[in-house]
Amino acid sequence: MGLRIATAANMQFAMNELVQEFTEKTGVPSEIIVSSSGKLTAQIKAGAPYDVFVAANMKYPNELYNSGITKEKPEIYAFGSLVLWTLKDSLKPSVEILRDQRLKHIVVANPKTAPYGTAAIAFLKNKGLYEELKPKLVFGESISSVNQFIFSESAEIGFTAQSVVLSPKMKGKGAWIKLDANSYPPIEQGVVLIAQKDEKKAENAAEFYKFLFSPEAQQILQDYGYQPVQ
Template sequence: MKKAIFILLIYLITACQQKPERKLTIAVAANMQFAMKELSKTFTDQTGIACDLIISSSGKLTAQIKEGAPFDVFVSADIKYPKELFDTGFAIKAPKIYGYGKLVMWSMIDTIDPSLETLKSSKIHHIAIANPKMAPYGLATIEILKRHNLYENVKDKLVYGESVLQTNQFIISKSAEIGFTSKSVVLSPEMSNKGNWIDIKDTDYSAIAQGVVILNQNNQENAEKFYDFLSSADARRILENFGYLTKEK
């Protein structure tokens, strides 16, 4: 009996000395806002590691990281920014591509049927896009407009969101009659079946290869768990449900 009590005490002391899993702070590109909620919940359910999500444009998050923001992981809307951070010593492990984003055209106005031709219509006064200087989805939008010889016709109608998140706000509030956003937004439970949207042919813009990178060596073990999780079957299923491709066509 005494031996059993002694073993129990040793177990309790050891358990109390074990460090709790440290929370992850994840910088997340705005196009991933909805998908990341489900991804982080699944990750936490599987590992017990809680996640704080910081949502903004990839460009702005990169600037914050360079200024010393205490993020553990950066989930970008492209691979350029993660590579830049790794090449300049702000990341401790080479980035990898976790998925490929897709663009849609979206309107919350019932009488508007989204199409590239519609952008030239006199009833379209504002076209919402993410800032191409900060957000890869905005850069892809400019590429589409120029490819279809529309940019010069509609450039004065363009209103720029700091990120996909703000671009969505322009569209949802109808401040812009139409706009370009990530397919993951219109497929999210929060936005599903709201407004009218169409896919943009992915051959009309360069592949939006989205990368993840580990930043903080002080929380590297947990960060690597999340980094690896994004390549798991569960993560791929979630990403595909939100309209992302998990391998390049």
Template sequence: MKKITFISLLWVCFTGCQTKPYEGITIATAANMQFAMQALTKAFKQKFKIDCRVVVGSSGKLTAQIKEGAPYQVLVSADMKYPQTLYKAGLSSAPKTYAWGKLVLWTQKPDLKLHLGTLTQQGIRHLAIANPKTAPYGAAAVAVLKQQGVYDQIKPKLVYGESIAQTNQFIISQTADVGFTAKAVVLSPRLKNKGKWIDIAPTLYPPIAQGIAVILPKGKQHKVEVQRNLENAKAFEKFLFTPAAQHILQQYGYTTRSLVK
């Protein structure tokens, strides 16, 4: 098994490094939502005049940081498992599904025939996926390979990104010949014209139901600050289910409640 490792900083300590408490909200965001979140927070700020900080990482890593006391007010996950973990631990509100994600196969090599059937060929030496232990889209990619009956054959070719964000870096830099990523990535304004991609049939992997949870305040925060953070976080959660926000999610390839019959 090939493994690429790196040192990354997913969150910073905001206490002790500023003279005035941050009056906005800090949103821990799964990497597949990185680009959609830029559009969502912009629209949210325009409507409610509330600033947003976004910290991007794998859902599993972000959840671990919240358990350790990271100063986040909202978790926007790539699945429902991690928000449910926080809820059961008494650290968050009950999670809600805000969208369903889609998986694609992506390459930067114009001459590469992009098809699941070509992944076993010798010409493809490295296949990038997000770490299936902490990234739901990585788990979905493994499910596809196993459903196709090629996982054991392809396993030696796999290179693992800590999140979809690092997986994308492997694909863009051509460290990997091809890789699985979120459809929201290839539809983003920044990356939509880079390389080529194909949809993966949703019947090949479990539904990627993505959840949002409001992190419950704790620690020695001032009561006024606690109440403000909680109200702002709940406002963002509510906003995510408005027609405006759901339209943004649809533009990035997500299925939303309004599209579910």
């Protein structure tokens, strides 16, 4: 029986590879549902038939656990990294360039629903730039939306996940810099199993959960710029 894996947008590319590897090992097919962690949480609370929730922070998985929707407490499977990315050839990404008058739009994921958006706002506040740059900020619903803004050049520059710029689809496109991880709270990415009545489905979900912490899966995550939990 196939799995339905609710996946935070920053994990989309890594998850494609993880699922492929998992299916090859176990024969269990998986469907990936991608959105912001906040949106996915709302869907799960409303009864969406997902089996595993792979989030971009611990807040939302804990929310589900405290609501009695998950089997056990969530665990951190990886730590995310924030980058500044542009597809404008004339721009060299840097924290300083954000203040440049030529920049009209800086895209950030919605901090209300997307943990990478929360991290980006925390970064700007840490650097004392938030109030100054506030008029330039535009918000995407999730990291996927942010990427579309940057890729279409609707925004000159934006904050995204390192996993995006290292993905096969985006690698080598534009220019990016990794931001100082000490300038924003750790992006603790959590996973949790949704409580299941179907025994076989619960078994397959538990198998995927276990796989996510395997050396093999952790290596895939590292290849996408995540910091491993071990």
